[in-house]
Amino acid sequence: MLKVENVTKYYDDNLAVDNLSFTINPGEIFGLLGVNGAGKTTTFRMIMNLLTPTEGKISLNNQEIDYKLTEKIGFLTEERSLLTKLTVKEQVIYYATLKGMAEENILEKLDYWLARFGVSEYKDRKIKELSKGNQQKIQFITAIIHEPDLLVLDEPFTGLDPINVELFMNVIREFKEKGKMILFSSHRMEHVELFCEKLVILKKGKTVLSGSLKEIKQNYQKKTIRINADVDINDLKKIKGVTEAFKENLDIIVKIANKEYIEDVFKVVKKSSNVTKFVVEDASLNEIFLNTVGEEYEK
Numbered sequence: 001m002l003k004v005e006n007v008t009k010y011y012d013d014n015l016a017v018d019n020l021s022f023t024i025n026p027g028e029i030f031g032l033l034g035v036n037g038a039g040k041t042t043t044f045r046m047i048m049n050l051l052t053p054t055e056g057k058i059s060l061n062n063q064e065i066d067y068k069l070t071e072k073i074g075f076l077t078e079e080r081s082l083l084t085k086l087t088v089k090e091q092v093i094y095y096a097t098l099k100g101m102a103e104e105n106i107l108e109k110l111d112y113w114l115a116r117f118g119v120s121e122y123k124d125r126k127i128k129e130l131s132k133g134n135q136q137k138i139q140f141i142t143a144i145i146h147e148p149d150l151l152v153l154d155e156p157f158t159g160l161d162p163i164n165v166e167l168f169m170n171v172i173r174e175f176k177e178k179g180k181m182i183l184f185s186s187h188r189m190e191h192v193e194l195f196c197e198k199l200v201i202l203k204k205g206k207t208v209l210s211g212s213l214k215e216i217k218q219n220y221q222k223k224t225i226r227i228n229a230d231v232d233i234n235d236l237k238k239i240k241g242v243t244e245a246f247k248e249n250l251d252i253i254v255k256i257a258n259k260e261y262i263e264d265v266f267k268v269v270k271k272s273s274n275v276t277k278f279v280v281e282d283a284s285l286n287e288i289f290l291n292t293v294g295e296e297y298e299k
């Protein structure tokens with residue numbers, strides 16, 4: 001289990017992370033979200049023992065994080081720190097040896113992962129000759145080759161095409177099945193929504209929302225109703241509790257302040273003709289994120 005307890009980090013006078021707490025259990029995928037500068041990378045660096053918290057404690061499997069424990073962690077950093085003059089094979093051997101693996105074992109695993117990611121032919125090519133997406137695959141391989149207990153992935157899907165996003169997601173899901181812990185950040189809420197179970201949203205280092213994705217969505221009051229009917233949008237706008245009503249392709253979208261107003265909207269729609277759709281949806285994580293972190297995200 002990864003336990004982050006009341007962690008605060010200052011860079012001189014600048015408060016980067018403020019009293020952050022969360023836990024990740026084996027087999028859980030956890031999202032750390034926030035706009036630029038929210039404190040995600042700082043948190044990752046503290047977990048990887050590259051920075052020391054000003055206050056608070058971080059432990060992995062009941063042991064306080066220190067250099068030795070980092071062998072149990074695999075990470076994909078935001079800076080994509082590859083040694084570009086090395087070949088793929090040299091690179092992976094270098095990192096995996098640091099994590100305590102024997103060369104024979106590294107080579108066997110490397111062949112498996114290169115084939116899995118469809119990049120076997122690049123094994124003896126220099127990193128700098130590879131495309132960005134393929135470099136990212138190699139970095140991902142260096143993060144997972146030693147089968148760490150905890151996988152820390154800072155923006156793992158940035159720059160990947162949809163096929164490769166799926167490939168990365170499948171591997172991450174497999175790690176989950178094996179009981180590994182996965183901590184990741186992403187600015188793409190649709191990726192988070194696809195496979196993350198628990199999350200924290202940070203704003204200027206402070207936790208503004210935390211919990212399971214399911215609970216967060218259920219507890220979020222605002223709902224969306226998707227309607228297909230010959231109904232006047234202005235009649236819908238007049239209903240108390242309706243915050244927005246607009247047309248989106250063939251549907252009419254009505255946003256309501258909370259579920260109490262579903263009935264009132266239904267009464268108006270019922271009177272119209274050709275009602276073929278009336279679907280109440282929870283807010284998307286993107287909507288919740290925007291409402292929680294405020295207008296700063298939209299700048």
Ligand code: ATP
Binds near residue numbers: 038042078
């Ligand atoms: P991004 O999405 O842009 O990567 P982030 O959520 O990872 O952002 P951090 O990089 O952790 O955010 O930054 C949190 C705060 O700490 C910001 O105010 C940033 O300016 C500050 N900060 C980060 N690194 C340093 C550093 N080395 N020295 C001083 N301040 C720093």
